[in-house]
Amino acid sequence: MNSLSRRRLLLGGLGIAGAGALAACSGTKGAGSAPTFGPPSPVRTTAGQRVTTARLVAKATTLDLGGPQVATWAYGDKAPGPLIRATAGDLVRITIDNQLPADTSIHWHGIALRNAADGVPGMTQDPIKPGTSYTYEFVAPDPGTYFYHPHVGVQLDRGLYAPLVIDDPREPGAYDHEYLVVLDDWVDGTGRTPDDVLQQLITKGGSATGGGMGGMSGMDHGSMGTGSGPTGTSPFGDSGDVTYPHFLINGRVPTAPDVLRAKPGQKVRLRVINAASDTIFTVALGGHRMTVTHSDGFPVQPTETGAFYIGMGERYDATVTLGDGAFPLVAAPFGKQGQAMALIRTGTGSAPPATVRPAELRGPVLLGTSLVATDAARLEKKSADSTAAVQLTGQMAPYAWGINGAKFGDNDPIVLTEGNRVRLDLTNMTMMTHPFHIHGHTFGVIGSGLRKDTVLLPPMASIPVELQADNVGNWAAHCHNIYHAEAGMMVELKYQR
Ligand SMILES: [Cu+2]
Incomplete structure (x- = not known):
């Protein structure tokens, strides 16, 4: 697939080039064709493994924000959508019915899950077409507070977001109440x-x-x-x-x-x-x-x-x-x-x-x-096998954001080798703050060991981080300002085969 068609595919919500052009070229080979992924392979449960299931409906609806009534898209009839809660190690199986008038997907933000369930159309799956359903299956390895949202266009800025909590079976929960604050x-x-x-x-x-x-x-x-x-x-x-x-x-x-x-x-x-x-x-x-x-x-x-x-x-x-x-x-x-x-x-x-x-x-x-990581949260101590520069670039006028000097699709993927410890030198070359998010992995901030999947990079700041390349696949890494991501502040992390 050439970079232009890939970019169009990922920008499904923008409407440029149109979904029709994509549909026309899907399944064909040669220049301009998009890959097709088909349904993801099922995950087999292991002995004693719990299965957490849920069914979501993404649809157009009207929400009451506590006075203002707004027509929007949501998971069901409220935003945030339904909490999904599982225990680390569970098999999570979520089916989404797409009743939206647009393609969609779900990204399970922060979870180091298998690539096929990461929810990035054009990179890990086909877009979920209107009127169809799709089932995500993954094991959530790490406890914590997460959320889920589409990875199509700027749909995140509608009502399509909801909390996801992975409980730690060993955590005592030494508190009287827990509040989700979205x-x-x-x-x-x-x-x-x-x-x-x-x-x-x-x-x-x-x-x-x-x-x-x-x-x-x-x-x-x-x-x-x-x-x-x-x-x-x-x-x-x-x-x-x-x-x-x-x-x-x-x-x-x-x-x-x-x-x-x-x-x-x-x-x-x-x-x-x-x-x-x-x-x-x-x-x-x-x-x-x-x-x-x-x-x-x-x-x-x-x-x-x-x-x-x-x-x-x-x-x-x-x-x-x-x-x-x-x-x-x-x-x-x-x-x-x-x-x-x-x-x-x-x-x-x-x-x-x-x-x-x-x-x-x-x-x-x-x-x-x-903040500083607890010892348990630190990556195992290891020197870097390779280093890659990740420079966040662009400006407001013209509205053009990229990584390493070019928008997504025009920039080169960052190539990872399985088993390597990879240092990423994250540098913000702009005068805005960008929250930089990596899929499929968490990284450690070098020095403090702080484990994160999203880190704020103030203007002109550099933050060196390291990750363990232990999750083979094709992964997105991007600014989590959704408008910047859509304008091109995204890059692919690609495992060499
Ligand atoms: Cu940004």
Whole structure:
């Protein structure tokens, strides 16, 4: 397959070149043809292995965000969609019925699963056509907090996202309650769709403001270091490409927040997932300090903080012992107006207003890359067999993002050899922060050993990481700003055979 057709295939949601052209060439050989994968091979269960099953329906629906009614696409009739929960080592078997008017897929974000279940059309499977079903089967090897979403176009920025928790059979669960806290930035059904947003970013070079489309955040750029808000002094540079009318926790706007209940003095575990497409958040619980225990599913040396940053695609778990009252759990979007909020209620007392800004947001704010892995979470100590440069490149105008100087399809795959320890020198050559995400593997940050699958790279920052090439296949690695990924900030990790 030539690179152009591959690119068109992966950009199914954009509508360029059209699905018809792809359908016409699928199954044919020669220039311009797309590979066909057929149904994935079934996974055989081992003796005593539990099987966790679920059935999802991806469909067009109308959601109530707690006031605003929005026409969107979701898994069922709510966003976030249904929690999928399994225990490490289980066979997970999920069937999706695609009732959307578009091709789709599901990517099980962060899970080091078998390649055939990774959910990347054109790389690991055929797109799931409207009116058809597809069954994913995989074993989730590592416990942790994950999520799932499509890997087609900018569908993630609709309501197609949901939490996935893999429990540790050896973990005692020394807390009274657990809360899933799913963050999102919301635009769909407010006068424009994510596809409209992407088209405008491309045609206007990311500098469009206002107008009939509802406005993009061209004017937000350059907010670094202004100190004008709680997140104004963060290290992240430009603030994102899209102005969102709503920010959500668990699918609710702050004026009608999700209410999480416990008793005073109880210890709760927060599993915080950033499912947003273009927004880094600062998370704080008013009047409390949190202890961060996990990053992207893997344990870290417990670290106490009043607030932490979370990039798109990242997950952090934190424990907190609750006071008596009603407390705002706030996710403040970096460099943008508005906020997301949930309410944690342990007693009587009036709820804080939707605009409350907990003092903890003012900092210091923990940056995930300052965390240190527990010994158990570290990769086995080994020197690198090879090194590859991964440079994040591009700019807003024209809206062109790439890796190693070219957009996906035009850049060269990064070739891995099975069994090797591979060092990746991740470098951000741009003036925006990018959350860089690798499929099928977790990497260790060199030095701290911090295990992650998604890491925030501030402007011009370099973060060397290493991974064990132990999962043969063709894997995507990309920016988890979904608009950047769609514009080409993606590369393939390919095992040589
Ligand atoms: Cu990016």
